[in-house]
Amino acid sequence: MKSEPNDYSIDDLEKDGQEPWDGVRNYQARNFMRDEMREGDLVFFYHSNIPEPGIVGTGRVCSKAYPDPTAFDTTDPHYDPKSDPNNPTWFLVDVCFEKKLSQALTLNQMREDVELEGMLVTKRGNRLSVTPVDQKHAAHILSLV
């Protein structure tokens, strides 16, 4: 799961302990959260839009998927007038802090690692903020950090 650290960082998650992953307005990312993610699933926390983007920590999915309340909040920047509260468009899960890495696993390192070949987040032009990670890729990442 990507986040710009200026907006929400691994340190923020460590401090908060748990955070609703709100504001996602992309159908593919929504589908992963709503349909694929389960409580207890491992999450890699990725810092984007910085000089050295990469994985900076781990977390866990710690709620079932539920409607994103910011979609109904007219004062929220992610307000979506087309999302009907009776039939919500946007869903999210809560993410709980697990661990901050002593050293980030950078995007460059992931791209150079043949074991991580094909990992979605390493692909050029990938803009999805929530992407699935293969079991074998996840296991390898855990062996590195």
Add this chain to the structure above:
DNA sequence: GCCAACGTTGGC
């Protein structure tokens, strides 16, 4: 700050 990638919007 630039720009490639790509999703969304809206005219037709």
Add this chain to the structure above:
DNA sequence: GCCAACGTTGGC
């Protein structure tokens, strides 16, 4: 339903 225009993401 096509596609040009536009907006956003995010690496560089």
